[in-house]
Amino acid sequence: MMFMRSFVFFLGVLAAFALGWIGIVGMPDLMLATVKPPADLKRYTGEQLYGRNVYIREGCLYCHSQQVRAVGFGADQARFWGRPSVPADYLYDKPHLLGTMRTGPDLFNIAARQPSEGWHVLHLYNPRLVMKGSLMPPYPWLFDEKVTAGPGEKALLLPDPPRGRVVVPNADGRALVAYLLSLDHTYPVSQVVAADDTAHTQK
């Protein structure tokens, strides 16, 4: 009798857990398994992928989302952050970087909004050089100080450069900028793809 009751208890506990897993992870995942990549969605290059790891390493996702909300839900559209994102946009992403915070702005289409490499390097070196009032940390370890810039290196145009030296992005800094400049999802998604996966959020 006692054994029977324990058995039923653990069976119920496991069933409750399994149902939730199947329901809100398994089923959406299964549904999305047939989604095809949009024609204009590019795979990451080696450098962009490396830059993506720098993005993860520095924890950019704790302040920046990478998802655009639909028309009528928030002001993402009115802020020109791009068309609503769809599952197909994320097919090559692992780990996903959807994010949950917008202490800083959404970056899903940052390359379309801010395509200047010079702006990005200055911003990473010290965000307050280009954005007064920013809370973003500086990332000086993505840069090297040198006497002169090497071939192919571009020195930062600093208002107050260190005496007799130049600052250039190092491999990590260049890769992170390359990744940020790859974040452009302004290509159209076909009707089929969009209709399939984005019934979301119409109020």
Added chain:
Amino acid sequence: MSGFRTEKQLSPEGVTTAERVNDERRRIGIDASATSPTVLFLASGIAWLVVGSLLGVIASFKLDLPDWLGTYAPLTFGRVRPVHLNTVTYGWISLAGSGMIVWLMGRLCRTEIRWPGLLYASAVLWNTGLLLGSVLVVLGYSGGMEWLEFPLPAAVIIALAFVLFAASMFRTFAARQVEHVYVSLWYILASMTWFPILYVIANAGLYQGVGEAAMNWWYGHNAITVWFTPIGLAGAYYFIPKVIGRPIYSYYLGLLGFWSFALFYNWNGLHHLVGGPLPTWAISVSIVASLMMFVPVLAVAVNHHMTALGHLNIVAYSPTLRFVVFGAMSYTAVSFQGSLEATRSVQEVTHFTHYTIAHAHLGMYAFVTMILFGAIYYILPRIAKWEWPYPHLIKIHFWLSAIGIVAYFGSLTVGGWLQGLAMNTAGVPFIETVALTGPYLWARSISGTLMTVAHCVFAYHFALVIYRAGPKRFAPAWFRKAEEVVAE
């Protein structure tokens, strides 16, 4: 008032003194079997609490003073913040919670703790995994998903530690000397079953893209469902009736609360992705499940409230009851808030803002952490054979923690809401949504500092008991009746 509450069980007539003494001796023996593992888990949990709070304070001040320590990569905001979360949840709450569970298992199964060797191994492995994971994230090897930042080697060690812990608890349960399995045990046994499976699935890397995001937030919310909340509820269900000295108001409400909790809470995760690129139906299911949480939460709230009704004056002198009642009331508050917060209209404003951070701390701190504090104030003197030497330190701890968390919650709730409204107003430049949170973020840093001071006081007091320092007491360390202190 109720047919379920029977005062008779408490003061059964016809119990002889010999029987009562025998009973007490048995309880002392059971406590003794739990002593070493419990102290090990509690002490390391408190160490992680202090470390984790300091990391939280550093992360918080970095939003006020973004250039502070700005040239030092391991302490950049994006590395310190996840380590704060991991150390306070997998460190403090998990380890202190495990300590509480070991002790409760002995008491509720009325038998000695079995396989204690596994518990020592578990504590050592768990702390190793935490240390390894924290160092790796700070050095830049984060896994990249919230709540799952620890890289695989650290996650494997922690999973193993949990399995060893659960094995000892199941073995103890199998050897139980009671017919009746109390409510607290249901939550403990369920979490022992759920959490290892959840943690292994989440770290197995089964998903990609949006499917992985669904898994991430199923995990993120389920860690709360299957581990952190059961710790808090097991504690509340045990200590409220225990300190007040009457049985829980209703066994049936407990039953309803538990099973509706198990059914609905497992479906909540996707409310973290409202507005995101997932199928609407899946997110809607999570929103509905979040609203259904009113059922288990009301069942628990009524049960606890009716148990304490008319005896709440005990919080004036019992530290345990004061902390636990604060926690139990916060559970109701955070759950009601969570249900409403999951709806689309609230999410539209709060989704990407500090409002969410406030909510998370209401759950993990005002609810679970406060109950753990109360539990430790009860358990430690019984296993260390030494009372808390200074009741005024407990008082300082309580008020710093209570004022700290209320100010923390208040400031980020208001600041986050305003941030969300501004963000949804297209004409407001984005940088203004940042600027307007400034004073609220400062208020949060100060509240967080108060809480950290409280934790240092608590850790110091804990160490005094372990080392049997301070005045020797022959009566419980209540807030009043301090004249019973006998100096040696």
